[in-house]
Amino acid sequence: MSRKTQKRRFGLPSAAFAVGLVLASLGGTAARAQELIGSYVAYIGQPDLFSSKGARLNQPWQILRQDRANFHRYGISQPGDEFDPFFGSIDNRGEMERMVMNGSIDPQAAKRLVQGGATVFVRIYGSGNTGTSLTVTVAK
Structure with missing residues (x-):
């Protein structure tokens, strides 16, 4: 597997995880508000x-x-x-x-x-x- 393929394969889940963390933190703030x-x-x-x-x-x-x-x-x-x-x-x-x-x-x-x-x-x-x-x- 090439290095480029690895980035694509592992980059998306990492980005999705980061977005999920941001959304979860915003959701928590909205709920408290x-x-x-x-x-x-x-x-x-x-x-x-x-x-x-x-x-x-x-x-x-x-x-x-x-x-x-x-x-x-x-x-x-x-x-x-x-x-x-x-x-x-x-x-x-x-x-x-x-x-x-x-x-x-x-x-x-x-x-x-x-x-x-x-x-x-x-x-x-x-x-x-x-x-x-x-x-x-x-x-x-």
Whole structure:
């Protein structure tokens, strides 16, 4: 067997092994970046459907954000609302839109949430004190 043949024969598995190591290390980082860092249950009532200035909100993330502002900042809550340590921060509430966009909410669930009178279960994913996405489940 020639030296050139040996390189070809042994070079590909070595390259594949190196690529595998890189992918495995990246996969491990991505998995850690998406750990569950909090969750809460909330009832979306009439006060949650309107901004602090009285404007009707029409996007799920706006209503979720208002619900958390009502709970943490204004002391407005409905039976079933739970405390969460993450959205007590105004900065974290400011990230609500991005987190919903990076997460998931079923279109029908989003419609029920916008109508109000629904209970939401929100899971907050991220790393440490940094949230990256939300998953939202809605029950009417």
